[in-house]
Each structure stands twice: as C-alpha cells, then as structure tokens.
Amino acid sequence: MSEKRILNRIKSVLADKGKTNIWLAEQLGKNKTTISKWCTNDQQPTLETLFDIAVVLDVDVKELLVSNKPI
Template sequence: MNRIKEVLEEKGIKQTWLAEKIGKSFSQTNAYVCNRRQPSLKQLFEIAKILNVDVKNLI
C-alpha cells in the first residue's frame, strides 16, 4: 500500500499531471494511486522527488 493518493490530494495535484511527469500512462498512474499496482522502488523515489516529499511519506 502506498500513500500517493493522499499526497496528491494534500498538494492539490492531479493524477494526469503526475502521469506526464513520470512518463507513464494515466491508467498506469491511476493503478499506482488506487493501490491496484505498486510502483517499483525506483519509481517510488522518482515520484517522491517530483512531489517534493520524502519517500517515507509515500509508504
């Protein structure tokens, strides 16, 4: 389980924006956000960097 959805909501960021920034499709990003799939550790660190949060805030 990850907290990507919560962090996006806290920051007022849309999933489409995140998808564009990480170079993934909206459906792939949505799967991460809704916890249907988990991003790789590398991807999780990239998401944390893009969202300007510590990776610990995403797990």
C-alpha cells in the same frame, strides 16, 4: 475473498499537494492508467519509481508509504 492491502499513499499525497493523476503521469512520462492503478493500490510502482515520485512531489519517500508500525 482477501482484503486489498493499502501499501502506498500516492493518492493522499497528490491531494495534499493539489495535484492530479494526469499531472503525475505527465511529470513521470507514464500512462495515466498506470498512475490510477498506483493510486488505488491495484498495482505498486517499483522502488526506483517511488523515489522518482517523491522527487516530483517534493516529499520524503517515506511519506508515500503506509507505515507498518501502529502510532
């Protein structure tokens, strides 16, 4: 069984900002189930949507992605 790859940090950034999945769904006009799937990394938003999320959360889009480089 393959391990699920963690590609985005949407859930972490929402927590840092004190916001909920439901709030993000309302801001983006998306279904809360879709947001939940993004937060659990079961699905990924499109690149365009990722930029929309960054604008709504007032963060650099890079903050929403897991780095592919070790620190």
